Ligand code: BG6
């Protein structure tokens with residue numbers, strides 16, 4: 001039997017489908033700068049901080065700008081992104097996410113958010129997810145971005161749970177790497193091609209449950 005005492009959740013792409021809004025805003029910025037930014041290019045931005053995302057985007061477009069312009073571009077993208085997420089409501093919670101969060105708490109498993117986003121509170125409040133967490137760690141509380149383990153270690157520490165008793169839910173490769181570096185187990189949400197280093201990978205949280213989590217973890221341990 002696995003000994004999971006806390007579940008730590010990434011936000012974008014795990015609990016809510018905000019990846020599409022990030023993409024639309026970055027694509028718009030690229031268009032203004034005169035190049036095309038594809039969905040495939042966007043895969044590289046998942047889980048990556050705003051500053052690092054801009055760096056990748058500029059590399060894709062072969063664009064060089066100074067630090068001041070860089071900050072203005074990041075702010076510009078964020079203004080568009082915030083416009084999109086300001087209209088979000090509970091209908092944009094991904095299937096199964098709310099049910100699983102509630103089940104964790106009913107069963108006495110602690111829950112924490114571990115997100116790189118500085119806009120996490122706006123999304124949590126708009127979707128009504130804020131009360132589902134015992135601890136919330138977002139991009140305003142961390143200094144190192146995933147794959148650095150800081151966000152998850154802070155979450156575990158705020159919950160008072162040892163990292164070895166935590167499991168992370170992530171849709172990004174950088175997030176799975178952060179979980180591994182934190183000494184935590186992980187569930188990849190998405191495709192095994194991208195998330196193969198996670199202990200288990202499921203396509204989404206739809207129909208997911210604590211008993212399914214325990215069963216899958218037991219099967220993994222028996223391999
Ligand atoms: C992550 C997203 O959760 O947050 C990234 O996967 C995003 O795409 C990062 O760049 C930072 O988000 P924000 O809202 O602070 O720009």
Ligand code: MG
Nearest residue numbers: 010012013171
């Ligand atoms: Mg994510």
